[in-house]
Amino acid sequence: MALKKYDRNPTFLDLELQRAFGTSRTQQLLKEIDSHVDWDPIEAFITERYTVGQSTYGNKAYPPLMLLKAVFLQKWFGITSDPELENQINDRISFKTFLGLPFSDSAPDHSIISRFRTRLGLAQLESIHAQLLLQFNAQGFPIESGMAVDARLVKSASRPLSKEKLEEKKAHRATPEGRLDKKGNPLKYARDLDSDWTVKNNEPLF
16 A cells, blocks of 8 residues: 555646635635645654555555644534535535645545544644644744634624724734734734624624
8 A cells, every 4th residue: 555646736627616716715714724834744743653555555545644634624614523524525625725635536535534533543633733733833823722713703892994004914913023022922912803894684794
């Protein structure tokens, strides 16, 4: 058995689908997460502990990093079962893009994801998740526990800013001075710069 190889460059089909469907907020979120994570030490960590696919005989196995990212998606998005995770990966362009799985390929079977989690073990998964959180904290992105995307509407406690003021604050937060205090600890903000207008039951909300 060996590992399946995936070209990280998008295929023509991938590019056409991305163009046709546009970019969602979930795609933007996962792209940002992916760009801020150094996956190399995490991949090395799981490769030492998850040996499936390291033999040259048998069917090719899914890369362990792809399966790990699938488990992260399940945790972050509150997906309650492995069959539903498989379904969501097949259904969502953002998930396939994050995993590095071509749109023309099917998701790993839910039983493969389940066996991956079992073979790696809860302690190892928690250790990997802790490594991930340390990376985010070191870059000034504090996350208390598992990340989640919440579809509920939460009314902002502050008034909307002008476009110019909003861009100015976003630019400041992108700098070390805007993310860390004088002691190097992540700053906590009273204003959420991702707040936006929407309409619910014909009522405009910010």
